[in-house]
Amino acid sequence: MWKRTDPQAKIKAGDRPQTCHSLALGSATQTTLSPHLLELSDFQGFSVFEDISNHIKEVGAQLVKKVNAIFQLDITKDGKTIMQWTIDLKNGSGDTYLGSARLPADTVFIIPDSVFMELVVGKMNPQKAFLAGKFKVKGKVFLSQKLEKIFRDWGKF
16 A cells, blocks of 8 residues: 655656656656646646556546546646646546646646645635636536545545
8 A cells, every 4th residue: 555645745856857757557658748847846736646646556447437537637837837637537447647638638627736736635625716716627527526536535545
């Protein structure tokens, strides 16, 4: 059993590779980071996504049966996209990877880094944050409730 690391942990600026190995389940693919993306050290939630990737690796097949959706999270800082992350719970035994969705995403979240962190650590209610305009959702908005459940389940570990 793996343990969740501190979601506030910092990644050092020198740790950013030019190409980033995907955190996909059993995948050896690489994703080239776009030049407009900021340093990974500027993204508070990178370690959270690594932990969620590990969680999906363990229970992805069950989640695919329950969720059947592809989520793309566009994390922003100062109005610029600093990270795109995809959670594919529609195909195979589930997958998470850096970059935009390889297949059309059912739901796309455009969310500031600071708001994302408050949501995943439980300091902010997702429905209230959405209604207050703290982040945007494109596509099938009702699927966001399934993603919220995944984050809650991940938080129990």
